[in-house]
Amino acid sequence: SPHFPPLENPGVRALQRQVACEPHRVTPVCWQMRGSRSKALHDRALVNCQYSMATFSTGERKRRPHGDRKSSEMTLHLKQTFEAAILTQLYPRSQIDIYVQILQADGGNYCACVNAATLATIDAGIPMRDYVCASSAGFIEDTPLADLNYVEEAAGGPQVALALLPKSDQIALLEMNSRLHEDHLEQVIEAASKACKDVYAVLDQVVRDHVHEVTTLLGE
Amino acid sequence: MAAIEIRLPVARKPVVQSLAQGSDKHLVAPGDTITTDTGYMRGHGTYMGDEKLVASVAGAVERVNKLICVKALKTRYNGEVGDIVVGRVTEVQQKRWKVETNARLDSVLLLSSMNLPGGELRRRSAEDELAMRDYLHEGDLISAEVQAVFSDGAVSLHTRSLKYGKLGQGVLVQVSPSLVKRQKTHFHDLPCGASVILGNNGFIWIYPTPEQKDEEAGGFVTNLKPVSLHDREVISRLRNCILALVAQKLMLYDTSIVYCYEASLPHQIKDLLKPEVMQEIVLETRQRLLELEG
Numbered sequence: 001s002p003h004f005p006p007l008e009n010p011g012v013r014a015l016q017r018q019v020a021c022e023p024h025r026v027t028p029v030c031w032q033m034r035g036s037r038s039k040a041l042h043d044r045a046l047v048n049c050q051y052s053m054a055t056f057s058t059g060e061r062k063r064r065p066h067g068d069r070k071s072s073e074m075t076l077h078l079k080q081t082f083e084a085a086i087l088t089q090l091y092p093r094s095q096i097d098i099y100v101q102i103l104q105a106d107g108g109n110y111c112a113c114v115n116a117a118t119l120a121t122i123d124a125g126i127p128m129r130d131y132v133c134a135s136s137a138g139f140i141e142d143t144p145l146a147d148l149n150y151v152e153e154a155a156g157g158p159q160v161a162l163a164l165l166p167k168s169d170q171i172a173l174l175e176m177n178s179r180l181h182e183d184h185l186e187q188v189i190e191a192a193s194k195a196c197k198d199v200y201a202v203l204d205q206v207v208r209d210h211v212h213e214v215t216t217l218l219g220e
Numbered sequence: 221m222a223a224i225e226i227r228l229p230v231a232r233k234p235v236v237q238s239l240a241q242g243s244d245k246h247l248v249a250p251g252d253t254i255t256t257d258t259g260y261m262r263g264h265g266t267y268m269g270d271e272k273l274v275a276s277v278a279g280a281v282e283r284v285n286k287l288i289c290v291k292a293l294k295t296r297y298n299g300e301v302g303d304i305v306v307g308r309v310t311e312v313q314q315k316r317w318k319v320e321t322n323a324r325l326d327s328v329l330l331l332s333s334m335n336l337p338g339g340e341l342r343r344r345s346a347e348d349e350l351a352m353r354d355y356l357h358e359g360d361l362i363s364a365e366v367q368a369v370f371s372d373g374a375v376s377l378h379t380r381s382l383k384y385g386k387l388g389q390g391v392l393v394q395v396s397p398s399l400v401k402r403q404k405t406h407f408h409d410l411p412c413g414a415s416v417i418l419g420n421n422g423f424i425w426i427y428p429t430p431e432q433k434d435e436e437a438g439g440f441v442t443n444l445k446p447v448s449l450h451d452r453e454v455i456s457r458l459r460n461c462i463l464a465l466v467a468q469k470l471m472l473y474d475t476s477i478v479y480c481y482e483a484s485l486p487h488q489i490k491d492l493l494k495p496e497v498m499q500e501i502v503l504e505t506r507q508r509l510l511e512l513e514g
Contacts, residue, residue: 087267087276092372094324122250125292127265127276130251167251168269207249211278213234214293215245217469218399 045091049078049098051113057105074110077173081114081134081163084172087127096126107149108136110161110175115199122207131203132172134163135195137188139180144187146195162192166200169193248275248290255288263289297323297397297421299375303366304406306392306419307377309356315349317356319364321421322397325374329356333367333378335385361387363417363425383407387417388442390427391459395466397422401473408474412481413454418472424462426455457484460492461501468502475512479505 039046051074055063064071082098098121100113114134121128137146138159145152153159158180163173180188248254256272265277266288275281277292297305299321307319307327317334318326331344331352356362363384364377379385397420406418409429417425428451430443447455461480462472470476483504484492491497 091324122278123294125277125279125295127267128250129267129269129274129276131249165251204249207278208247209234211247211249211280211293214469215247215280218471 040093040095043092044088045086045094045096047079047083047086047088047096047098049075049082049100049117051075051078051100051102053102053105053109057102074113077110077175078113078117081132081173082117082121085118085128085130085132085165086121087129090127105150107151107153108147108161111135111147111163114163115203119203119207123210130165130167130170131200132163133166133196133200133203134161134173135192135199136161137192137195139184139188144184144191146191158188160188160192162189162196164193164196164200166197246281247279248281249278250276254281254290259286260288261286263287265290265292294396294398297321298373299323299327299366299369300420301366301368303420304363304417305366305375305377305421306361306363306387306417306423306425307421309358309360309362312353312357315344317352319362319377321375321377321419322394322423323373323375323421325372327366327375327377329362329364329377329379333376333380335380335382356386361392361425363387363419386442387425388427389444389447390425391455393424393426393459393462395422395424395462395472399466399469399472400424401471403473408477410458410474410478410481412458412478413451414458416458416474416477418474424472426458426462428455453489457481457489457492460484460489464492464498464502465505467495467498470502470506476505476509479508483508 051071052066053064053071055061078098078100082096086096088096098117100117102109102113111134114132118128118132122131135146136148136153136159137144138148138152138157139145140152140155140157148159156178158176158178160180161173161175162171164171174189246254252275254266254273254275258271260273262268262273263282265275265279266273267276268274273288275290277290279290279292282289282291299305305321305327307321309317309329310320310326311318315331317329317331319329321327331348334355336342336348362379364379365381365384366375367378368376370376400418400420400422402420403418406420407415408418409415413429415427415429417427419425428447458477458481461477461484464484465472465476465480470480480501483501487497487501492501
């Protein structure tokens, strides 16, 4: 466990206004492998994620046990996404921990986690190829919808979660559940892509403002 | 019954820089193209992405002749030879101690790099190895200097001078390493009555000024005499001033800390933690520093 407190991320607070889901306490920390040295990779860093939901995050207060199937699956998805984006070759035999906790779950849990973790990683100074922006999309009544909320997700229609590296248009993760006719797939991915680019614009603005502010304050 | 002050969370207002100099720095975010000219060498914070140089962290681009690197705003401590660091001992191993210094890897303090009590110079024997835990055990704070940097980035420390060694009573403040200004000396005796060690790794140690200067400093005899209330108040005020400077992103060095301390005197120590008071005293400090320069 980390032996110093999590870092404060001013950028994550800005994101909380924009997205319905509010992940908080996203803390990527990079340090040397301790204890389980057998898991250390000799040529790159290991990305270790942990996803948890606060008990008050859903409509019904529910205590979630650690390591249940849904959070393990989400953890694995986050790990895959960030291993694709972070330049892990620069930190051999090290581990990067990303802990995300959902404060308010109103649809798009995975997407909000990815967006918040991107901001936190940039704030921590960990090198990445590009931002990772994620958005969900669905297909209800013959219309592709982007950024589904809880009611739309619970309706049971097809949902796609897309994590994108916006500058190069590379897909880090694409996940779909339920059934969708292949004719509609392109429209739905198009809608999700556009939503990702919109999120990217917001994240980018926040990061640039913050960098500009800090650089001006630090002076020379 | 004591009154408790409660505040609700509010969105942080961006600090209005009334003395904003036109920033001529090239600021980038991850994924931004820095240049398409292939004549440049790539440094830290960049990577090569099909024929162009792309930034991988958010920060300012620094160009030295043909080398381009991006300096991130907040990073872990990267050791350089000659830096003063303050660290905490985490492990006692066979012939060395592992010291945590806010870097990516733990720093190493070899037994042969540690000065023995009394400053004697002799070969370290097996008894010294067995008695290592008597000198420093887990949780101790030390001040040391960087002797060498290993190829993977780990730092090797030494305490070969009497001014380094185990730290006694005081307060540790942990800040980002990018906020500590590089200076000729990092050990300062402030006029307000306390002393401060500004570690390059972002660990700042504030302690009461010892009376005798040329005692056996750097030894392992920690002074456990009770510290007077006045000294403790000075140290608390200094700590809150440093936190205010960090919140408003002003570089930390002896002059800025002293000016901030003087600007904070009209306020009570506990009021210094309020955001508006922090902003006010740091603004005053900034103005005094500008007057000093110009």
